[in-house]
Amino acid sequence: MTTAGAGLLAACVLGLAAAVAGVGLPRRARAWAVGVATALMALGALVAALAVIIGDRAFTARLPSVLPLSGVTIALDPLGALFVVVAAVVAVPVAVYGVGYALHGPDGRAFHAVVPLFVLSLLLVPAAGSVTTLLVLWELMAVASTLLVLADHRRSPAARDAGQWYAVMTHLGLVAILIGLVVFAGHAGGESFAVLRARGPHLSSSVRSAVFLLALVGFGSKAGVVPLHVWLPKAHPEAPSHISALMSGVMVNLGVYGIVRVGWDLLGGGPRWWGVVVLAVGAVSALFGVLHALVSSDLKRLLAYSTTENVGLMLIGVGAAGLFAADGHRTLAAIAMAAALLHVLNHALFKALLFLGAGSVLTATGTRDLDRLGGLARSMPVTTATFAVGALAIAALPPLNGFVSEWLLLQSLVHSLPSTSATVAVAMPVAVAVVALTGGLAAATFVKALGTGFLARARSEEAEAAHDPTVAMQVAMVALAGGCVAAGVAPTVAAVPLERATAVLGPLSTAVAFRGSGSSLRLNGISGSMSPAAIAVGLVIAACVVLGMLRAVGSPRARRRAEAWGCGRTVQTARMEYTATSFAEPLQRVFDDVLRPDLDLDVSHASESRYHIDAVRYRHGIRDAVDTGIYQPLLRAVGGWGRWARRVQNGSIHRYLAYALVAVLTVLVVAR
Amino acid sequence: MTVGDDAVAALQVLVVTGSAPLLVGVTRKVRALLEGRAGASVAQPWRDLRKLFGKERIVPEHASWVFGVAPLVVVSTVSLVAAAVPFVSTRAPLAGVGDLFTVAYLLLVGTVALALAGLDPGTAFGGMGASREMTIAALAEPTVLLAVFALSVPARSSSLARIVAATLAAPHRAVSVESLLAFAAFAVVVVAEAGRLPVDNPATHLELTMVHEAMVLEYAGPDLALVELGAAMRLVVLLGLMASLFAPWGIATTARPAQVALATLAFVAKVGVLGAALAGFEVFVAKLRLFRVPELLAASFVLALLAVTVSFFLA
Amino acid sequence: MRRLARKIARTGRVTEPAPPLAYDDEGCPPAARALRGSLQVRHVDAGSCNGCELEVASAFGPVYDAERFGVRLVASPRHADALLVTGPVTRNMAVPLVKTWGATPAPKLVVALGDCALDCGVFRGGYGVAGAVADVVPVDVSVPGCPPAPEAIIVALRRLTGQ
């Protein structure tokens, strides 16, 4: 038995054991046992995935007896292995975090039994080797995550609503995937990925396009792309925080995985417009997501919208890769795809970290509202420091990891010109502009989240009394922060795995994105290099020199603490601070036409005189335009249809018999 | 005899650091002269810094470690940029950093650090400044990256050394349509990023109109000196980038000491001329309302977009 | 724009030549020596009638141009070396003045400008007046006059910068 097989088997066994332990063990031991078993399970899968990547050989296994009719096919190739690595790298710290979180969050038997199953499904989906296997694991993942979203439903009614939305959206997505893959398998004459891969490129173009679009819709709904993202800002804030970390950090990635796997592996790539569609979807998601993240003052909602944004960036990379591949630019395609895949890893690291940070804040203060937080830097130093690393990384600032993938993405886009195709020439400047605007707004968003949520003065008593969470939770956050720094400084380690992962994709095979030479990252085929390590070292040296100079000129080192300068005001309170809402107000005003905020200002005057104001009430809210513009009318229409259906179906047995008669008559007439 | 690459990098940092306060002195002097005043000596900003380094440090009572670290980050990032951009020599002193995208993001690090420090003390004005600064930075970002895009198309690389070398090899490119459009776009961005009129008034005393100044209202003594030095160096770096990208003549392509010395002089002269021009321009314009700034940035964005488009279609 | 350019060209320099520096060492407070030729001033109006403000504005205007001697007005006491206080200290401004003084990093100076700042002037004994500047914060330099002429302000400031 190979290492990969042993690792996967161990993961499955440990996962099931953890689920059993969750049900069976007494309350005190439960969290520990489940946490340790889950972490070990993730490690097992990590070993398996690394073995596949290092050996550069896919691991396949057929287990005909596990499922009736079709059996289970496991096929872990380097592309899938990369996603398993991402899932495992996030799952280990999350499992550790979960041990500490159990003291504050849901702690029931069912909850502890479902968490390992969810993690197991996340680890196994990229290893699925046939349509049935994929669909079964996908459904396991969907059901498990729905249950976890609902975990807190007793405490918050919003969780029930979120769970409902999530269940509906995810199953509509499943239906799309199901139809797409079944059609695909039907035309290809087999359901294992090997058969699909062999036949996919030779199917008629209409079938291929239909399968691709269905897969895009189905996997896109899981990835949270606009306009299928509506469940995301509802479900992620309500789920327990480490579950949100798994959902945002890992599960949405699997949507991207599905699009890449079906579109550019099984179908073998397609015409130019596939790339353009994915690119457009990515661009819209990135901008829409970041704009809503910018104006959210609920920390977890902000992070959820930022997930939509980051998925958008990944899809820009995937779409650009498809576009370049269709034009025959393999090198550029490989760089764009590598950028997208590297961003998958980076996003998993920092988004999980940020959600864990948000969870720590939530347990310490009981609120996610940035307008009521603040001052945590002094009361929760570890959480603040790790959250700061995550925030700076997601804002794509060097020398952290978000910058590396953004740089790669920009390089691939920029080197597309001069090109002979007008589509490329129009799409690329727009894509660069979108990436740039998204990056700028993301920086503003996370300055807001960090600056108003963690720095400044406490805006409420709860924030004042906060303290860092338990050791297990701290360890998890520090580990992820370390991951962000490591992936930022040494991205060259990822060169080979990315090369092997992109080589799986037919149209991109044999192309190499970048190589590490020394500490610097050198693009292959085009001129471009960047050394994150040099940036980090340079910054440290510069800072040391500056400190040395300060010492040399005899600057005083002691600092006097003094009251903040408030223009001589006699009283200065935290209520005078800029809040998260006020921080985002100028940008919200600039993008008024897109965000369409609801503003409501009531001024009531004193009864004696109109010149004396009694009270001013200002309300302000921003609703998701897609939600209010598309889904609410749709829901109303469905509701209306339901009412009509109720009239038809009133329970009278005679009427039902009459319907049957009409049906029979219709069949007779039609089939005549 | 040749000058080593590390020596060139160190030289660039020294030149930028040394000339930054002088450039501020020059802009103030030009402004004073145009206003009919005599103005302070060009070296006055250096005197101000020398004094500030010896003064007391004050930290607001609710501020965290971010407040103390931010000035260091500002100066470090801009120093690193100064070492990496081919101001004096195209021999790419720090190859891993001398990429236009990297430079743009490194400068953003300084902005973000200062914005966080503005929020940190928990005052109204600090938050206001941070909010405005990030608004402008976010809206300027598309222009920056598209201008980078336009410049990197002819050179087939976003490496600064390559762009400069390409322009040196084909000087007529410097007056091509795309280059002029990119120059115009870049000029607007420089004004916005350096916090000059008409986007921000560095000499304002009214807190409500402040952007950059509002963020640093709390800094005193050596911390303030670092913030001001960082801002001045940023201006030199931005103007130097403009000079290197659009008028790279004089930049050394070999490591001979004479050429390097000449290149240093050329750099100082170019930045001085650009600084004086900026100060002269500032006399003629008034500060824009904050909500008119997006219009200016949209215009610069369009110029940059046109530069990219034109570089493709007229090529 | 063209009109402004023509005006600038026609007007030329209006600053009057600087009189020789009357520098007497004992008149210079020790804190001023640590400043070494650079003085950032935060102006505090503690309850002035605005007469002194006009003269301060004039001292920093084109004709007297205090900036050429290394003096600059700044927006925050944190950036300042000296507080330029005008007017008698009113009850409402006493606390803000103390806070401003506290917010200024050492070494710091206080310049009391005008007769009111020195001894409350015509407002002495007024119901809203808390006292002279020296009653609230330690004063290092006094500039008498009601209001003091710009030349007097310039002389006092030059003594601090030594330029």
Next chain:
Amino acid sequence: MSGSLYVQLLDLTAGLVLVCAFVVLWRRDLAAIIRALAVQGAAVAGVAAVSGAHHRDAEPLVVAAVVFGLKAVAVPAVLRRTVGRGGDTREVTPLVNIPASLVAAAALTLVSYAATTPVVAVAPSPETRTIPIGVAVVLIGLFTLATRRKAITQIVGFLLVDNGIALIAFVATAGVPLVVELGASLDLLLAVLILQVLTVRMRTKTGGLDLDALQELRD
């Protein structure tokens, strides 16, 4: 004139035509808009002059002189007089706000580039490569007509369309016959004069140049 210098000059003048169209959208001040229009007229004349100088042909030079006199001097002067008679000097609230119009105009430019690629591909030459600029200016002119409220800016939009067409005519045919250009120019001048008379009458009737006021006439 050497080949590369000619291409460069042609590109610069054509680029200037496009930039002026953006300036028209960007500025609110009517005087600045008219100035941009005058510069644009001069640039259109410049295109004709450059191509005439390159092909050593006198006729385009004459056309250029006529176009310059008309588009850079006469028409702006007429417009300036209309503005100078009082009333509003600013386009205060366009139907589409300024950043959005600029972005829209950029999109129009991209569209015109993409749409004219096949046309340029028929006969690629330095002249035909500037056709997209002409098309873009026409589109921006139509956009101005659709989104600006003041009568003056409406006329400006109309003139933008005309400048765009003139540019296309110069570069697509390597020069327009003198007679045709003269005829077209005179028509244009006539149109502007008529529009000016109309705006003056409108101002005397309604007291302003806001076109929304005309909607009330229907009621």
